[in-house]
Structures are given as C-alpha cells and as structure tokens.
Amino acid sequence: MPADQQTDAPAKARAVAALADVPREPGAKKPDPILVVDKVVRRFGGLTAVNVGHVEIQRGAITALIGPNGAGKTTFFNLLTGFDKPDEGNWAFNGQPLQGVAAHKVARRGMVRTFQLTKSLNRLSVIDNMRLGATGQRGENFWRALIPGLWKKQEQDVTERADELLARFKLDAKREDFAGSLSGGQRKLLEMARALMVNPEMVMLDEPMAGVNPALTQSLLGHVKGLRELGMTVLFVEHDMDMVRDISDWVIVMGQGEVIAEGTPDEVMADQRVIDAYLGAHHDGAADPDADPAADTAGPAAPAAPAAGEPAGPTAGATAPKPAKEDGQ
Numbered sequence: 001m002p003a004d005q006q007t008d009a010p011a012k013a014r015a016v017a018a019l020a021d022v023p024r025e026p027g028a029k030k031p032d033p034i035l036v037v038d039k040v041v042r043r044f045g046g047l048t049a050v051n052v053g054h055v056e057i058q059r060g061a062i063t064a065l066i067g068p069n070g071a072g073k074t075t076f077f078n079l080l081t082g083f084d085k086p087d088e089g090n091w092a093f094n095g096q097p098l099q100g101v102a103a104h105k106v107a108r109r110g111m112v113r114t115f116q117l118t119k120s121l122n123r124l125s126v127i128d129n130m131r132l133g134a135t136g137q138r139g140e141n142f143w144r145a146l147i148p149g150l151w152k153k154q155e156q157d158v159t160e161r162a163d164e165l166l167a168r169f170k171l172d173a174k175r176e177d178f179a180g181s182l183s184g185g186q187r188k189l190l191e192m193a194r195a196l197m198v199n200p201e202m203v204m205l206d207e208p209m210a211g212v213n214p215a216l217t218q219s220l221l222g223h224v225k226g227l228r229e230l231g232m233t234v235l236f237v238e239h240d241m242d243m244v245r246d247i248s249d250w251v252i253v254m255g256q257g258e259v260i261a262e263g264t265p266d267e268v269m270a271d272q273r274v275i276d277a278y279l280g281a282h283h284d285g286a287a288d289p290d291a292d293p294a295a296d297t298a299g300p301a302a303p304a305a306p307a308a309g310e311p312a313g314p315t316a317g318a319t320a321p322k323p324a325k326e327d328g329q
C-alpha cells in the first residue's frame with residue numbers, strides 16, 4: 001500500500017505510548033532519543049537568536065517545533081543540520097556528535113532538512129532535482145567515478161529511486177517539467193521527495209504547509225504520516241495549528257530562542273505560557289464575535305499584521321488562515 005494511504009495506527013500508537021510518561025516540561029528526557037541537543041547558543045550581534053539548554057527528539061515520532069516569528073526555529077534547524085554554526089553547544093545524532101559536521105555530511109549520516117527550491121533549482125527539471133538530492137551519497141566519489149561500470153550502475157540506481165519516489169508522491173507526470181513550473185504544493189512534495197533520496201532516518205521539514213492549497217493538504221499530511229510509518233523520525237516547523245494538532249505526537253515550543261514548553265499538542269495548546277507567548281496573539285481578534293462582519297466580503301481573510309514587538313500568531317483553521325502564498329494546484 002502506498003505510504004500516504006497507510007493507516008498511521010501502528011507507528012502513531014508506538015510513538016504515543018513511548019511519550020506517555022515523558023514529563024511535560026522543557027528539556028524533558030525521552031525514552032529513545034535520536035537527537036540530543038545541549039546548550040546550543042547562536043548570537044547575531046547583540047541578539048541571542050537561539051539559546052536551547054537541552055532538547056531531545058524521540059525516535060520514530062513526529063515532533064512539531066512551534067513558536068512566534070523570530071523565536072529562532074529556522075536558525076535552530078540551520079544549526080542542527082550544519083547550515084550555520086553556533087557560538088556554543090553540542091548535539092548528537094544517533095549518539096554521534098554532529099557539531100562542526102558539514103551539511104552534506106549531516107545528510108549522509110541520515111538527517112536531512114527540506115528547503116524552499118532556489119531559483120537555480122527552479123530551472124532544472126523535476127527528475128534532475130531528484131538526482132541532485134542524491135548528491136553526497138556514493139555518487140561523486142572521485143575514484144569510484146573513474147570506474148565507468150560502477151558509475152553507470154550508480155546513476156541507474158539513483159534514477160530508479162528518483163522515479164519510485166516521484167511515483168509515490170504522484171509527481172511522475174511532472175518528471176520532465178521545470179521545477180519552477182510546479183504549484184506551491186507540488187514543490188513541497190518535491191522537496192520532501194528529494195530529501196528522501198538520501199534514505200534518511202530523520203527528516204526536518206520547514207513549514208511544509210506554507211503556500212499549499214487545501215486540495216493538496218491531505219496528501220501532504222498523509223505523506224508526513226507515511227514517513228513515520230516507514231520508521232522515520234520527523235521534526236517540523238509549522239504555524240498551521242490544525243496540521244500540528246493533526247499529525248504531531250509531541251510539540252516543542254520556542255520563544256525568544258529558548259524552549260518554553262513541551263507536551264502533546266492538546267496539552268501545549270492549553271498551556272497558559274504558550275497562549276501568552278504565541279497562541280494568544282491571535283485569540284483576541286480572530287475569533288472576536290464583535291468583529292466587523294463586512295470584513296468577510298473583502299475576499300480571503302488575511303491575518304492582521306502584528307503590532308511592532310508583538311509576536312505573529314499561528315494559524316488555526318477557520319479562525320486565522322495564513323494567506324496562501326502560491327499554489328495553482
């Protein structure tokens with residue numbers, strides 16, 4: 001059965017059971033952490049963007065990383081995956097230290113993250129983007145490349161895997177199209193499919209729902225759950241609280257660079273500190289019964305810009321949808 005159509009019961013039940021007795025507090029120890037982070041600090045001039053004392057990510061679970069804009073989520077992703085360097089701190093993946101390890105080597109060790117497709121990748125075909133996702137595996141080794149038979153076999157293997165993944169993500173019909181011609185949702189699928197080229201143990205998704213048309217939402221959610229079903233660990237940053245509630249086994253909340261809360265989605269969303277630091281920013285206006293009814297006639301609702309210094313809030317289904325950036329799907 002395709003991964004996105006599998007029921008998520010067994011892997012979900014395992015993850016929920018494993019996390020049942022974990023203390024609901026920042027830095028809580030997990031029974032089987034795949035990633036352990038200690039005292040990671042990143043400063044930009046006078047600003048401390050990330051100051052994470054201790055955090056553990058449970059193997060085989062889907063963990064959401066949430067928090068207001070500027071909380072340090074993306075910077076934290078960049079640090080963990082070798083795209084940025086911390087001022088202090090260390091972290092271990094599968095028990096192996098990762099600090100100072102270059103991004104492509106981090107991916108080879110089994111931890112990958114998705115990116116928005118850059119302009120240059122937009123000008124490559126979908127299948128070439130997929131092949132590029134395999135870079136850093138065995139392919140570019142110089143001495144191996146001198147042995148033509150080996151090289152060719154490897155290229156075939158890479159293309160075969162790329163085609164399998166394109167079929168799984170229902171992008172096979174787009175194989176020869178420029179990546180730049182894809183809709184927002186299809187790009188998200190391509191990013192995810194491309195990340196899987198290295199056969200990772202852990203996948204980190206940066207706002208997988210941003211810019212995705214509702215028509216593709218369920219498919220994307222299914223694919224993320226499918227990763228857990230295939231035994232992978234998922235850590236994702238997201239402002240869409242419906243998605244967070246739907247697919248996460250555990251939620252970590254960041255505020256001003258620090259982890260301020262951890263727990264199940266329901267617990268975290270009911271936590272007063274989280275409401276104050278993040279969720280509350282939207283509770284006032286969005287669900288206000290006295291809100292101007294004429295606002296509905298102005299087309300799709302866009303959340304009001306936060307006042308200076310006010311954290312931008314999350315989106316919560318019908319109450320505060322984030323404007324879709326793009327998706328022709």
Ligand SMILES: Nc1ncnc2c1ncn2[C@@H]1O[C@H](COP(=O)(O)OP(=O)(O)OP(=O)(O)O)[C@@H](O)[C@H]1O
Nearest residue numbers: 044047048049067068069070071072073074075076
């Ligand atoms: N390269 C940089 N130079 C200077 N400041 C930076 C840099 N990158 C991030 N910052 C600052 O660090 C803080 C954390 O930013 P970051 O993008 O990690 O937050 P975030 O939680 O991912 O926000 P969002 O939800 O908007 O993506 C912000 O104040 C940001 O302005």
